Amino acid sequence: MTLAHLGFDSWFAAHVTDNTVDGCSFARISAVDRGSYRILDGEKEVPAELSGRFSYQVDRSGDLPCVGDWVTANYYNEDSAAIIHRVFPRKTFLRRKAAGETVDFQMIAANIDAAFIVQSCHFDFNTRRLERYLVMAADGRVTPVVVLTKTDLISRDELDRKIAAVTAVAAADVIALSSVSGDGFAEFQESLAPGKTYCFLGSSGVGKTTLINRLIGQDMFATRSVSDTGEGTHTTSRRQLVVLSRGALLIDTPGMRELGMIGSGDGIDRSFEEVSELSARCRYTNCSHQHEPGCAVRAAIDNGNVPEDRYASYLKLKKESSFHEMTYLEKRKKDKDFGRFIKSVKKHTKR
Ligand SMILES: Nc1nc2c(ncn2[C@@H]2O[C@H](COP(=O)(O)OP(=O)(O)OP(=O)(O)O)[C@@H](O)[C@H]2O)c(=O)[nH]1
Numbered sequence: 520m521t522l523a524h525l526g527f528d529s530w531f532a533a534h535v536t537d538n539t540v541d542g543c544s545f546a547r548i549s550a551v552d553r554g555s556y557r558i559l560d561g562e563k564e565v566p567a568e569l570s571g572r573f574s575y576q577v578d579r580s581g582d583l584p585c586v587g588d589w590v591t592a593n594y595y596n597e598d599s600a601a602i603i604h605r606v607f608p609r610k611t612f613l614r615r616k617a618a619g620e621t622v623d624f625q626m627i628a629a630n631i632d633a634a635f636i637v638q639s640c641h642f643d644f645n646t647r648r649l650e651r652y653l654v655m656a657a658d659g660r661v662t663p664v665v666v667l668t669k670t671d672l673i674s675r676d677e678l679d680r681k682i683a684a685v686t687a688v689a690a691a692d693v694i695a696l697s698s699v700s701g702d703g704f705a706e707f708q709e710s711l712a713p714g715k716t717y718c719f720l721g722s723s724g725v726g727k728t729t730l731i732n733r734l735i736g737q738d739m740f741a742t743r744s745v746s747d748t749g750e751g752t753h754t755t756s757r758r759q760l761v762v763l764s765r766g767a768l769l770i771d772t773p774g775m776r777e778l779g780m781i782g783s784g785d786g787i788d789r790s791f792e793e794v795s796e797l798s799a800r801c802r803y804t805n806c807s808h809q810h811e812p813g814c815a816v817r818a819a820i821d822n823g824n825v826p827e828d829r830y831a832s833y834l835k836l837k838k839e840s841s842f843h844e845m846t847y848l849e850k851r852k853k854d855k856d857f858g859r860f861i862k863s864v865k866k867h868t869k870r
């Protein structure tokens with residue numbers, strides 16, 4: 520297996536710099552457990568820790584490596600352990616607000632090509648909740664795919680209505696399946712591309728674990744737990760990035776299972792594009808869309824082009840996220856700094 524099989528593509532190759540390379544290898548973070556890491560390079564998976572310099576330079580938790588990150592590392596002790604020197608810029612990410620009053624974000628996973636937003640057709644189905652997950656995906660530029668599970672529990676008509684309700688709020692593909700009858704599973708599995716990274720988001724009980732276990736199946740590489748390597752107390756965590764037998768990559772972290780808090784306003788504007796586009800057409804640039812004359816948003820609600828409840832959830836999400844806007848802007852600036860740093864060194868990526 521090569522780095523390309525683990526998802527190292529031309530985007531990352533273009534972000535290689537002389538600085539990042541000097542004598543280091545590239546690897547992908549496969550597990551994080553309280554400051555200790557596991558890294559994978561296609562041939563081996565070893566425990567790793569951050570270099571002193573890196574630890575010292577990191578000033579916010581979001582800059583620490585998370586599952587799915589590409590890093591540069593030095594191996595030692597006959598390649599049985601490694602030191603992490605740098606984290607590559609993230610192509611995409613999932614993050615949530617850190618607990619408490621801070622404005623920091625907690626990175627949950629990076630470099631995910633598509634997030635499966637799972638809702639059960641049965642009890643969990645809720646388009647408002649779906650919107651939250653869509654915003655979270657849009658925030659980190661992850662492509663959302665909606666998966667409706669437990670189709671065995673409802674009629675075909677009801678399923679059609681649910682699919683229509685999803686497509687009304689989500690610019691995303693919709694997959695419907697049942698892990699009990701097996702309907703839709705094969706198509707779902709075939710939609711996973713080798714070398715692409717996926718994850719599952721959704722409330723507890725919607726059927727994520729059932730689906731993941733079915734995908735992983737009996738694959739030994741995927742299911743062998745990290746602790747099996749017997750390397751002591753730091754390796755008790757389960758591997759969080761697994762390679763499925765058909766070559767697709769799956770990220771499943773404990774943090775992903777407790778998602779719920781949204782990230783930033785930018786994601787909201789992206790997933791409520793029709794609303795944010797309207798607001799650009801209001802007469803006043805600082806329009807509150809409440810009673811100003813020439814308000815394009817109110818006009819669209821009044822003539823039924825934008826459903827009132829959709830607009831209400833847009834406002835609600837905006838309000839929740841405004842507190843974190845600052846952090847996001849800071850982050851953007853940082854990304855720009857990273858951009859300046861880019862010098863392509865393609866020869867280092869031929870492996
Ligand atoms: N009828 C039906 N039940 C299902 C289906 N998929 C899963 N279940 C059941 O739903 C329950 C919850 O499934 P899980 O896979 O544990 O759900 P989860 O989303 O992983 O939940 P957490 O582990 O709490 O995050 C279990 O009792 C499953 O057997 C399905 O397609 N149809």
Ligand SMILES: [Zn+2]
Pocket residue numbers: 798801802806807808809811813814815816817
């Ligand atoms: Zn307005």
